[in-house]
Amino acid sequence: xxxxxxxxxxxxxxxxxxxxxxxxxxxxxxxxxxxxxxxxxxxxxxxxxxxxxxxxxxxxxxxxxxxxxxxxxxxxxxxxxxxxxxxxxxxxxxxxxxxxxxxxxxxxxx
Amino acid sequence: xxxxxxxxxxxxxxxxxxxxxxxxxxxxxxxxxxxxxxxxxxxxxxxxxxxxxxxxxxxxxxxxxxxxxxxxxxxxxxxxxxxxxxxxxxxxxxxxxxxxxxxxxxxxxx
DNA sequence: CTCTTGCATCGACACCTGTCAATCTAATCG
DNA sequence: CGATTAGATTGACAGGTGTCGATGCAAGAG
Numbered sequence: 620x621x622x623x624x625x626x627x628x629x630x631x632x633x634x635x636x637x638x639x640x641x642x643x644x645x646x647x648x649x650x651x652x653x654x655x656x657x658x659x660x661x662x663x664x665x666x667x668x669x670x671x672x673x674x675x676x677x678x679x680x681x682x683x684x685x686x687x688x689x690x691x692x693x694x695x696x697x698x699x700x701x702x703x704x705x706x707x708x709x710x711x712x713x714x715x716x717x718x719x720x721x722x723x724x725x726x727x728x729x
Numbered sequence: 730x731x732x733x734x735x736x737x738x739x740x741x742x743x744x745x746x747x748x749x750x751x752x753x754x755x756x757x758x759x760x761x762x763x764x765x766x767x768x769x770x771x772x773x774x775x776x777x778x779x780x781x782x783x784x785x786x787x788x789x790x791x792x793x794x795x796x797x798x799x800x801x802x803x804x805x806x807x808x809x810x811x812x813x814x815x816x817x818x819x820x821x822x823x824x825x826x827x828x829x830x831x832x833x834x835x836x837x838x839x
Numbered sequence: 840c841t842c843t844t845g846c847a848t849c850g851a852c853a854c855c856t857g858t859c860a861a862t863c864t865a866a867t868c869g
Numbered sequence: 870c871g872a873t874t875a876g877a878t879t880g881a882c883a884g885g886t887g888t889c890g891a892t893g894c895a896a897g898a899g
Contacts, residue, residue, distance in 0.1 A: 640775035653766035658755035665750035
């Protein structure tokens with residue numbers, strides 16, 4: 620998984636030419652925040668966090684988005700390591716990635 | 730706009746049709762996170778937070794970006810309320826918005 | 840005053856992103 | 870088996886975003 624808020628830059632003595640936040644870490648952090656920089660994904664996260672577990676079919680309605688669009692967003696959140704889906708039978712059950720639960724709650728302002 | 734207070738008031742118990750996070754709030758949150766979803770802006774924030782106060786001219790070098798680009802990013806962070814610049818003489822001195830200091834530290838993972 | 844300088848704005852460009860219709864895949868049901 | 874269904878993938882399109890060069894503008898420097 621990529622560097623999230625928990626993985627910090629441990630740069631000791633950076634001159635003014637270098638930011639305390641290294642370029643690579645900045646890219647990783649930006650990638651994580653980009654994942655939650657979308658209203659649909661925030662509400663999607665909120666729905667999953669509140670319900671504990673939801674399948675994609677239960678997301679289309681509340682979000683008011685088409686199936687491909689929901690799939691697109693779940694993939695982005697999944698790639699960011701914020702949610703994880705396990706396929707049971709015909710449905711994919713999405714849940715908040717336990718390791719990122721605190722981060723997600725923080726993000727949602729809870 | 731979209732369905733907000735009017736449609737929400739109709740139903741008593743927000744079923745799955747409504748997210749715990751309202752549409753308007755989601756948009757606002759997303760806008761804030763979008764402001765920090767860029768490597769350049771994260772390092773810019775990092776530089777200002779570390780130095781306490783910096784002028785735009787001191788940012789171009791470390792960031793490796795042109796003057797218009799730096800101005801572009803400072804404006805976005807400023808609009809998001811994360812930094813504030815006061816013009817003293819010929820320079821604009823940027824500092825982290827005091828009210829958002831904790832949030833910024835959180836964002837930078839400090 | 841004129842010249843210089845720090846910064847904002849504009850215009851243009853390439854790239855990324857959110858969205859949906861159509862299609863494909865895999866798993867269940869009859 | 871074929872029919873159905875949940876979900877992923879593809880293709881296409883509109884709109885957003887990061888970047889820089891050129892220009893504008895206000896405020897010190899001379």
